[in-house]
Amino acid sequence: MGSLRGVGPALAVIVVVAAAAGVADWADAPATLSVHGGFVDLSAYRHGSGLVLDGLPLYKSRDPETNLRFTYPPFAALLLVPLALVPSWLATALWTAVSMAALAGVILVAGRALGRTVSGWQLALLTGGALALEPVWQNLTFGQVNLVLMLAVLIDFTRPDWRWSGVLVGVAAGVKLTPLVFVVLLVLIGRRMAAVRALLAFASTVVIGLALMPGSAKTYWTHNLVKASRIGPPENSHNQSVFGTLTRFLDHAPPRLLWLAVAGPLALAIVVIAAAWWRRGDRVLGISLAAMAMLLASPVSWSHHWVWAVPVGLALWERSRGWAVVWIAVFVARPLAWPPWGEKQEYEWGPLEHIPGNAYVLAALALSTWAALQLIRRAGPFTWRSSFASPGSEVPSLS
Template sequence: MAYRYLLLVARHDAVRIGRTLKGLGPVLAVVVAAAAVAGAVAWAEVPARLSLHGGFVDISAYRYGGRLVLDGLPLYGSRDPATNLRFTYPPFAALPMAPLALLPFWLVTALWTAASVGALAGVILVVGRALRRPVPGWLVALLTAGAFALEPVWQNLTFGQINLLLMLAVLVDLTYPERRWSGVLVGIAAGVKLTPLVFVVLLVLAGRRTTAGRALLAFAGTVAIGFATIPGSARTYWADNLVKAGRVGPPELAHNQSVFGTLTRLLDGVPPTLLWLAVAGPLALAIVALGAVWWRRGDRVLGAGFGALAMLLASPVSWSHHWVWAVPVGLALWTHSRWASLLWTAVFVARPFVWPPWGDRREYGWGPIEHVLGNAYLIAALVLYLWAAVRLRAHGTGPAPGRSRRGSPPRSLPARRDFGAVRGTP
């Protein structure tokens, strides 16, 4: 009897796994295709890969950091010979990069691209489930491929950036905080790139203090691991590099869509630290507070999105490819307002910040219209903040009841629309 029962369970699981893989077939096809293209491009361009736009330069810098760890050399102070870039992340981030230094560049690029595209598809799945809008495999593949049109997404893929992977980790924790170990992924993400610490504030304001505490403990663990494995580099980073915003590039560059970058361009020079804090601090706090309200009222995706926007505005340097959070925010907006979602997405497809002259400090010569275009992502975030605040005010601002068993939205917010309820996708 026990044997027959185990056989029946195994059969049931096999059928369920088969159905899942069948539903995700289009997604796997997109991932494999992207990885194959990335590997072929890297193989063909190894001697002159920097001539390609993007050129996978960031993954090259990651591998260089991993090589320094393997060789026992200081992590900071030198530059990757292939890209002339420094490794700028916390010491903990270099440790998982060490195995990449042992693999050929074309293979690393293919694997990294596959992981990034897979993370993007995972984000779409997580968003759909968090919004109680199941997304079939074909639609996940369609939205994943469509997201390539957004500038932050394709920049991540061509540069070989880590943002898509971190976004998935954070979203899993923020949309499913009831899990036993929720918060750990946020802490690890912060250990890799610091800025996700903003989500700890969001969790506290949203009433998830235990999850926030778990995130802080996980982050402290990453710091301790850094000191235990590469103590010299850890001391250098936390004592010196942490406060050097300019170490990652010129802050006035148009691609820096943060408050610090905007002030630098407006003032034709780096703003005083107190002025930057006086502007960025209250603004980021207001945005993350609004995110906490939306989170508590049932839309955890949009709430997390506002936390991400606060993070992007508060950071001294938020390159345009850091704005991959445009994807989950756009999907969340689609369930509230099609026009808001389409307009939001259009900004990140058009990338107006490169329309004015940029580079070589030409940003210092911008006129009023060029400043509006050149700070498009930041302005879009502020407009979204105003829209969301007005919408909350129109539908009441008191605490909303929790979700029903079927996951229906709070009564005080208008009913959401399915991703596939109308022709077209965001």
């Protein structure tokens, strides 16, 4: 990305405006969650961290404001304790500002990895434009943590010479387990010490939770971990994962073996493709493809988890403007909400309604297929595996 000089003022404006907007939104958040998230996840974070401060069990009680339980590992509640120490309006302002700063950071880091210089006005324009993507604005209005975790993973992967490379991936996995997929990518691209550091960092988060909250940690790792329904109804159209798609097709949750038989090989294949692109020099697309594998494999990937649409859009823009526009249009249009959804209405869908209703899953599969075909087109179907042995080789061209 070249020099970061000139983006400081733009970043400061983004943070201040985001904080002010967070306060205004908090004061005027409507009761309905159909368009506005009402900061319900942020409220659940604060409730969980408040339980930690009070020495109470983390997973038994619901947030009185939202009726939601804390669902993340104990380490996440410990990490988010500062949110419980300030008034709700201030927590909302700070969290919105942090999330917007993380979004801007993602654009800066991805731009640098793509060899682009991002000026201050470009940063403001791209960050503001990203708000049009449904996963981004949903993340902000729900008060979710996904933008922060995405930035952590991107920083870790785009600084391979960093002494502590891998640690941020491990910490991100300690907050949400799904970033463990990136450990597989680290192994496949030959960064085995970074993978070891990631696993050690993740293990440390587990140990910290067990040491400071033994009862809650035992509940999470022996009961909550395998209970996907604790997060919400898996059939909901906003659950854009293989598990959610199968649930909607079958009109009931799929048997675990069926889900694993579909999601496991699919996710592994996509991570292999991701590693090949990384080895050929496209770090942003490689990381983003691994994120697609993560989102597809997770039992529950709510639409606001799909903030990885942002770096995918940036990576595609460097290669094919047409496909980039199509990709962005999917996440702006929010087709998953076109068919009737909620209250198990997904079980009544006809065949055509499953297409928009599973739009993000289909977009990820299309992206992965395109990425595989580009590798084959460049190297040939019997030689593209050689990309695993040549980290500095040329990136496949679309011309």
